[in-house]
Amino acid sequence: MKLTFQNHLGKNLNYRRVNVNSSSFIEEIRNLFKPVDEHTKAAIDRRNQELPHHVKVPGQTLGKVGIGCEGTHGVFPKCNFACRPCYHSEEANRIRIDGPHTLSEIEKQMKFLWQNRASYAHAQLIGGEVSLLSPEDHSKAIEIMRRYGREPMSFTHGDVDPEYIKKVALLPDGNRRFKRISFAAHFDTTMIGRRGLRRTQIEADLDEYRKRFADIFHSLKKSHGVKFFLAHNMTVVPSNVDQIPGVIERCRFFGYSMFSFQPAAFVGDEKKWKQDFNTLDPDRIWELIEEGAGAKLDYKVLQVGDTRCNRTAWGFYVGEKWFPYIDGNDDKDVKARDLYLNTFGGVHFNAPLWSLLPKLTTLAVKNPTIIFVAISWLLRKLKKVGGIRAVILDGIYPMTFVMHRFMNEDLVDKAWDLMNQGVQSDDPIIKETQERLAACSYAMAHPELGTVVPACVQHSVLDKKENKVLVNLLPLNKRSVNSDESNPANAVSRS
Numbered sequence: 001m002k003l004t005f006q007n008h009l010g011k012n013l014n015y016r017r018v019n020v021n022s023s024s025f026i027e028e029i030r031n032l033f034k035p036v037d038e039h040t041k042a043a044i045d046r047r048n049q050e051l052p053h054h055v056k057v058p059g060q061t062l063g064k065v066g067i068g069c070e071g072t073h074g075v076f077p078k079c080n081f082a083c084r085p086c087y088h089s090e091e092a093n094r095i096r097i098d099g100p101h102t103l104s105e106i107e108k109q110m111k112f113l114w115q116n117r118a119s120y121a122h123a124q125l126i127g128g129e130v131s132l133l134s135p136e137d138h139s140k141a142i143e144i145m146r147r148y149g150r151e152p153m154s155f156t157h158g159d160v161d162p163e164y165i166k167k168v169a170l171l172p173d174g175n176r177r178f179k180r181i182s183f184a185a186h187f188d189t190t191m192i193g194r195r196g197l198r199r200t201q202i203e204a205d206l207d208e209y210r211k212r213f214a215d216i217f218h219s220l221k222k223s224h225g226v227k228f229f230l231a232h233n234m235t236v237v238p239s240n241v242d243q244i245p246g247v248i249e250r251c252r253f254f255g256y257s258m259f260s261f262q263p264a265a266f267v268g269d270e271k272k273w274k275q276d277f278n279t280l281d282p283d284r285i286w287e288l289i290e291e292g293a294g295a296k297l298d299y300k301v302l303q304v305g306d307t308r309c310n311r312t313a314w315g316f317y318v319g320e321k322w323f324p325y326i327d328g329n330d331d332k333d334v335k336a337r338d339l340y341l342n343t344f345g346g347v348h349f350n351a352p353l354w355s356l357l358p359k360l361t362t363l364a365v366k367n368p369t370i371i372f373v374a375i376s377w378l379l380r381k382l383k384k385v386g387g388i389r390a391v392i393l394d395g396i397y398p399m400t401f402v403m404h405r406f407m408n409e410d411l412v413d414k415a416w417d418l419m420n421q422g423v424q425s426d427d428p429i430i431k432e433t434q435e436r437l438a439a440c441s442y443a444m445a446h447p448e449l450g451t452v453v454p455a456c457v458q459h460s461v462l463d464k465k466e467n468k469v470l471v472n473l474l475p476l477n478k479r480s481v482n483s484d485e486s487n488p489a490n491a492v493s494r495s
Contacts, residue, residue, distance in 0.1 A: 035359040036346035043067050043118040044346050055439045058334075059302045064341045068305065068441035070113055070150065071124035073458050074466045075105045075141075079128035081157050081193040085235070085277075087268035087406070087459045091467035092128055096474045099137040106141050110148035112447040120348050123150035124184070131160045135167030139177055142168070151182070151350055153231065158185035158213040159194050165216050169226045176224055184231040184260070185213050189240045203243040207250055214255030231258035236285055238275050244285065248292025248401075252317070258400040261289060265406035267460050282405055286311055289401055293322050297401055301328035301337065305441035308432070311403040318385040319394035327384075336377045343370060407433055409460035416457050 031037070036044075048056075048063030055062070062068055077092035106125075113121070123145055130138060138154065145152040154168075171177045187206045192199045194209060210232065217228040234240075234247060248259055263280040266273055290297050299311035301324070315324040327333040347359060364370050382388060415433035418425050425431045440454035446462075453462065 032355065033358045033362045035344075035363050037119055040118040040120070040346045040348075050438070052435050052438045054435060055303070055306050057300075057303060058338060059300060059341075061302055061341065062305050062439070062441050065345045065347075067118045067121060068443060069122045069124065070117070070443050070445070070452075071126050071455060072106055072109055073127070073444045073463070074470060075102045075109075076127040076130065076133055077463075077467055077470060078132060079157070080132060081129065081159075081191055082272075083191045083193075083235070084272040084274050085190065085237070085264050085266075085268060086272050088128065089464040089467050090269045090271065091464070091471050092269075094476055095467060095470045096476050096478060097132045098474050099134060101474060102133060102137060103140055103144065106144050108447045109445040110145050110150055112445045113150070113443075113452070114148035116445075117443075117452070118149075118346070120149035120151070120350070123152055124155055125152045126155040130154045130156050131164055135164055138168045142178065142181070153182040153184050153229070155184045155233075156186070157191060157194070158187055158209060160213070160216075162216045162219065166220060169220060170224060174224075176226055178226060180227040180229070181217075182229040182231075183217070184233050184258075185210075185256075186233040186235070187213075188234040188236075189243075190235045190237055190264070201239065203240055203247050204250065210251050210256075211254045218255055228255075229258075230256045231260055232256040233260045233262065236261050236263045236280060237277065238279055241280065241285060241288065244288040245292035248289065249294075252292075252399065253397065257398050258402060259289075259292075260402040260404060261285060262404045262406060265408050267406060267409040267412075267456075268463075282308075282311075282403065286403060289403065293399075293401055294320065295322040295324075298324060298328045299403075301326050301334070306436045306439040309405055309407075309436050309439070310441060311405075313401045315399060315401075317397040317399055318390055321385075322399060323381065323384055325381075330380070332376065332380065336373050339370065339373055343367060407436065407456050407460070412437070412456050412460035416461055 044063060044065075044067055047067045051060070051063050076097055077088060077095045078097055079086075079088065079093060110123070113123070125138075125141055125145065133141065142152050142154070169176065169178055169181050187210050189199075189201050189203055189206070194206075197205060197209065200206065214230055217226075217230060220226045221228060232251065234244070236244065244261065252259070263282065263285055264275075264277045266277060286297065286299070293313075295315075297311075297313035299307060299313055302312065302314060304310045304312050313324060314326070315322050317323075326337045343363060347356075347363075349356065351359075382391070385391060411429060411433045415425065415430050415437055418430070419434055419437065425434060437454050437456065440456065442455040443452040444455055444458045445452050
C-alpha cells in the first residue's frame with residue numbers, strides 16, 4: 001500500500017501552462033487544439049500513481065479526469081456563529097479578519113497549487129465565515145484564485161444580505177464583475193447564531209432561510225445575468241440524522257445543484273462535542289439521502305477517492321424523478337463511462353467555449369467513436385426520462401448528492417505521524433485511516449513546507465498549531481481592516 005499523499009511535486013516551479021508571450025502564432029494554435037497541457041497531464045498521472053491500490057477501480061475519477069479538489073486554510077479563521085460541533089480549533093474566533101493577510105495567503109497558496117499541481121482545479125474559499133471579509137476583499141480573493149486556474153467556491157453559513165452578494169458579484173458601476181459565481185451554504189440544526197432563528201432542533205424551521213439564500217442568486221441572475229452554482233451543506237449528528245429526507249424533499253428545487261451531507265466526527269473544538277458521533281452509520285445515512293432523493297443512488301459507478309470518505313451520485317431531475325448520468329446497471333452506460341474516463345482526463349470543461357471546442361474537436365477527430373457513443377447515451381437518457389416532451393414540460397434540474405465522512409482527529413494524528421515515517425500500521429483502524437488519507441481528494445497547500453496535505457490532516461493536526469500563531473499575528477484587540485485600507489507596501493502582488 002502506498003502511504004504518500006502528493007509529496008512528489010513538480011520540479012519546475014516556474015512552469016507556465018499558457019505561454020501568453022509566445023511569438024509563435026502557430027504554437028499558440030497548437031496549444032489551443034491540445035486537449036490537455038503537459039503539466040496537468042503529469043499531475044493527473046502522478047496522482048494516479050500515488051493512489052493506494054484499493055481505490056484503483058474502473059469508476060475512479062481521481063487520477064483519471066482530475067486531481068481532486070483544493071481549499072484555502074488560515075486565511076480567515078474567524079466565524080460569527082457558535083456551531084456544535086465545529087471543526088475549527090478554539091483559537092479560531094480569537095483571530096481578527098484582516099484583508100491584506102487573507103489576500104496575501106491566498107496568493108501564496110494558489111500560486112503554489114498552480115505551479116505544483118494541475119493548471120486548473122476546483123478550490124474552496126473556506127476558513128471561518130467568508131462573508132466576514134469585506135465584499136471587495138471577497139471579490140479580490142475570487143479573482144486571485146481564478147488567475148491561478150482555480151474555480152472557487154465560497155463557503156458560508158448563509159446568513160448574508162443580498163447587498164453583500166451583489167457587491168461581490170458586481171462592479172461599483174453595476175456591471176458584472178463575474179459571469180458566474182459559486183457558493184456553498186451551510187444550514188442545519190447544529191448551528192447557533194442565525195439572525196431571526198438563533199437556534200432550533202427542527203430542520204424544517206430553516207427552510208425559509210435556505211430558500212431566502214438561494215433567492216438572492218435567482219434575483220442576481222435575473223437582474224444582471226450572473227450565473228451561479230449553489231451547494232447545500234448539512235452537518236449530520238444523531239439529533240438530526242432522521243430529518244435528512246425531509247430537507248431534500250422540501251428544498252431540492254430551491255436552486256441548489258448539490259446536497260452535501262457531512263457526518264460529524266471528533267475534530268476541532270473539544271468543548272463543542274456534545275453528542276456521540278461514533279453512532280452515525282454511513283450506510284444508514286446514505287439510505288436516508290436516497291429516501292429524500294426518491295431514488296437509489298449508486299456511489300460506486302463513479303468514485304472520488306475512497307468511498308469510506310466520499311460517496312457521490314451525479315444526476316438530474318426531470319419533474320419529480322431523479323436520473324443518474326451513468327446507470328451502473330446499464331452495460332452501455334458503463335462503457336460510455338469508461339470511454340469518458342479514458343478519453344477526457346484533464347480536459348478543462350469550465351474553460352470558455354472558444355477554448356473548449358477546439359480541444360473537443362481534436363479528441364473527436366482522433367477517436368470518432370466518441371461522437372456515436374455520446375449520441376447513443378443522449379438517446380438512452382431521453383427515452384428514460386420520457387422523451388423530449390417530458391424535458392420540455394418538466395425541464396432538467398441537475399442534482400448531485402454527496403456524503404463526506406470526516407475522521408476523528410486522534411486517529412488522523414496517529415496515522416499521519418506514521419505515514420511521515422513511512423510506516424504502515426498493524427492496527428486495523430489506523431491502517432484504514434492511512435488508506436483514506438492516501439486516497440484523499442481534498443488538498444490544502446503549504447508553500448512554506450513545499451507540500452500539500454489532506455484536508456483532514458489540516459483540520460485535525462495543523463489547524464491548532466496554525467491558529468496559535470495567527471492569534472498573535474492577528475489579535476482581536478486591533479481593528480479589522482480590508483486590503484484597500486492597508487499600506488500599499490503590504491498589497492498583494494499582481495505579477
